[in-house]
Amino acid sequence: MRPIDRRIWLLLPATLLLTVAFLGPVGWLLARAFTFPQPGFQNFELLWQRPVYLRVMGNTLLISAIVTPIVVLLGFPVAHMMAHGSARLRRWLVFLVLVPFWTSLLVRSFATAILLQRHGVINSFLIGFGFIDEPLPLLYNLTGLLAGCVQVLLPFVIFPLYSAMARIDPALMKAAATLGAPPLRAFVRVYLPLTLPGVMTGATLVFISTLGYYIIPALLGGARQQMVAQLIQDQIATFGNWGVAGALSLVLLLATGVLLALLQLTVGLKEIAR
Amino acid sequence: MTRSTTRRTLLAGAAAAAASPFAARAQGGPDLKGTTVVFASWGGAYQDAEKVSYCEPFEKATGAKVVQDGPMNPAKFRAMIASGTPDWDVADVTGGFLEVGIKDGLFEKIDTKLITTSRIDPRFVSEYGVGCIVWSSNLGFSTTAFPNGAPKTWADLFDLKKFPGKRTLQDSPTASLEVALLADGVAADKLYPLDVDRAFKKLDVIKEHTVFWSTNSQSQQLFVDREVTAGVILNGRVYDAAQKGAKIALSWEQNIQQVDYLVVPRGSRNRDAAMRLIDTMTLAENQAKLANLIAYSPTNNEAFKSIDPKLEPWLCTAPENTKRGLVLDQAYWRDNLKKLTERWTAWKLA
Numbered sequence: 308m309r310p311i312d313r314r315i316w317l318l319l320p321a322t323l324l325l326t327v328a329f330l331g332p333v334g335w336l337l338a339r340a341f342t343f344p345q346p347g348f349q350n351f352e353l354l355w356q357r358p359v360y361l362r363v364m365g366n367t368l369l370i371s372a373i374v375t376p377i378v379v380l381l382g383f384p385v386a387h388m389m390a391h392g393s394a395r396l397r398r399w400l401v402f403l404v405l406v407p408f409w410t411s412l413l414v415r416s417f418a419t420a421i422l423l424q425r426h427g428v429i430n431s432f433l434i435g436f437g438f439i440d441e442p443l444p445l446l447y448n449l450t451g452l453l454a455g456c457v458q459v460l461l462p463f464v465i466f467p468l469y470s471a472m473a474r475i476d477p478a479l480m481k482a483a484a485t486l487g488a489p490p491l492r493a494f495v496r497v498y499l500p501l502t503l504p505g506v507m508t509g510a511t512l513v514f515i516s517t518l519g520y521y522i523i524p525a526l527l528g529g530a531r532q533q534m535v536a537q538l539i540q541d542q543i544a545t546f547g548n549w550g551v552a553g554a555l556s557l558v559l560l561l562a563t564g565v566l567l568a569l570l571q572l573t574v575g576l577k578e579i580a581r
Numbered sequence: 582m583t584r585s586t587t588r589r590t591l592l593a594g595a596a597a598a599a600a601s602p603f604a605a606r607a608q609g610g611p612d613l614k615g616t617t618v619v620f621a622s623w624g625g626a627y628q629d630a631e632k633v634s635y636c637e638p639f640e641k642a643t644g645a646k647v648v649q650d651g652p653m654n655p656a657k658f659r660a661m662i663a664s665g666t667p668d669w670d671v672a673d674v675t676g677g678f679l680e681v682g683i684k685d686g687l688f689e690k691i692d693t694k695l696i697t698t699s700r701i702d703p704r705f706v707s708e709y710g711v712g713c714i715v716w717s718s719n720l721g722f723s724t725t726a727f728p729n730g731a732p733k734t735w736a737d738l739f740d741l742k743k744f745p746g747k748r749t750l751q752d753s754p755t756a757s758l759e760v761a762l763l764a765d766g767v768a769a770d771k772l773y774p775l776d777v778d779r780a781f782k783k784l785d786v787i788k789e790h791t792v793f794w795s796t797n798s799q800s801q802q803l804f805v806d807r808e809v810t811a812g813v814i815l816n817g818r819v820y821d822a823a824q825k826g827a828k829i830a831l832s833w834e835q836n837i838q839q840v841d842y843l844v845v846p847r848g849s850r851n852r853d854a855a856m857r858l859i860d861t862m863t864l865a866e867n868q869a870k871l872a873n874l875i876a877y878s879p880t881n882n883e884a885f886k887s888i889d890p891k892l893e894p895w896l897c898t899a900p901e902n903t904k905r906g907l908v909l910d911q912a913y914w915r916d917n918l919k920k921l922t923e924r925w926t927a928w929k930l931a
Contacts, residue, residue, distance in 0.1 A: 530929035
């Protein structure tokens with residue numbers, strides 16, 4: 308029998324921390340869905356009986372599903388320039404992507420509001436140059452929410468994409484050209500499939516992060532952009548109702564699990580992990 | 582936030598407190614040396630003001646030490662009680678949480694042998710907590726949007742023809758439903774139990790024109806950025822924005838008041854000392870000190886004698902303003918908040 312690699316002990320601190328600080332509390336909360344205030348399924352019955360909970364849940368999944376492709380489409384060219392541009396350009400891009408990443412979410416959301424509001428930078432510019440007469444409704448609706456989510460989440464797509472693209476051998480594209488593929492065809496048939504692991508990692512990160520957003524919908528969204536994290540917060544902080552909060556979290560977790568399973572069936576999680 | 586302008590009144594108040602032999606007697610003398618009381622509140626400028634106005638005079642009078650903690654959080658409070666020995670001895674809670682907590686047995690009963698509750702306006706004294714500050718939801722409006730006369734009543738808030746522009750409401754049914762019913766002509770003394778269907782029907786009138794705020798700073802920002810022309814906003818926030826130069830004013834008609842209470846968590850290890858800290862809060866000079874620092878309204882009417890007269894028009898318990906207002910019925914909201922929050926969310930989504 309081969310002796311166990313003793314380096315495995317190096318995993319111990321991280322495992323302990325995760326168990327105590329993450330798995331424990333999360334498991335405890337999810338268990339409360341079945342035990343609070345008394346054992347049974349009453350919390351799930353409540354979610355089922357009040358359509359508002361399921362609507363907010365559906366809303367949350369829908370918003371995440373809209374945010375994800377936008378972030379991927381915007382992040383793709385940035386990652387591309389990072390991977391294949393000059394070293395100088397790469398340094399600048401990494402810097403520009405990271406600076407907002409280090410800035411507080413709250414500050415960035417207020418900054419987004421300043422750009423988008425009725426008398427904000429964008430509307431003033433458009434009115435000043437005579438493109439429009441009335442300010443566009445860019446804030447406190449779906450547009451505002453999307454703008455807020457997308458700007459915060461871009462780095463989550465750009466970095467995985469960059470690492471996937473940086474590993475692509477440039478000779479492959481040359482080979483495709485030599486074999487007679489026009490640039491677009493070479494891109495679609497050779498380059499794009501090789502970036503898929505990065506795309507999938509980034510998209511999954513973005514999708515799951517958006518599901519839990521709380522501050523951005525409150526600050527930039529409108530009445531109809533209610534998301535589930537807000538409901539969970541209400542249940543715990545206002546009502547002390549750990550049971551319903553746990554049930555909401557569990558349903559959201561299951562929905563996410565089902566979506567990831569679908570992803571695995573279609574694209575394959577192995578691709579993502581590679 | 583008003584520290585620089587009111588330093589003189591503050592010093593005068595402190596001097597008066599130190600010179601008053603009555604204050605020292607009410608505290609029972611410096612017999613609490615070695616006792617440590619943990620005081621939990623909402624942090625920021627408010628807790629700083631409470632520290633100076635309640636805790637430091639208490640330390641001086643009794644010899645006890647007060648440790649500041651927080652922020653107050655209902656879930657944390659409950660978890661503390663469930664564990665048996667709360668870390669906090671005195672906590673600053675909202676009127677809503679006071680009612681919920683009474684029902685769930687989270688507080689020690691107020692000991693009237695240690696706290697002279699008669700100093701406080703009886704509307705703000707409960708069996709399990711003593712009101713320390715009062716704040717109100719007011720009709721706030723832009724001072725530049727309506728040259729032909731400003732909105733005054735809640736009915737004006739719903740009059741989009743006479744007072745055009747976007748509106749803002751707090752993203753919560755509490756106070757919002759009262760606003761809608763008062764606007765629809767329900768008399769203040771006939772509000773409760775709320776006619777919820779009627780309230781939501783009235784709210785439909787402005788729904789498409791309304792931005793919902795969820796933090797107080799957001800409510801100010803909406804006016805500063807001219808995103809809205811009128812809406813529901815807290816009195817202290819209008820004062821703060823106006824001090825910083827925003828073109829905003831408020832109406833006191835039909836202001837809806839809510840109270841913050843000091844409570845003693847059940848099982849506090851320093852119950853008696855905690856009660857005496859609350860007693861220190863009830864003294865007029867201490868309440869005046871806090872109002873001069875942060876412009877929150879006192880629950881002891883005597884405090885107005887030492888409050889900066891420039892501040893008085895901004896305080897909801899000032900005689901002129903309190904007679905135009907009403908106090909939100911927290912017992913009603915305790916029993917209906919859950920149901921009405923669900924309905925509020927559904928209404929917003931519809």
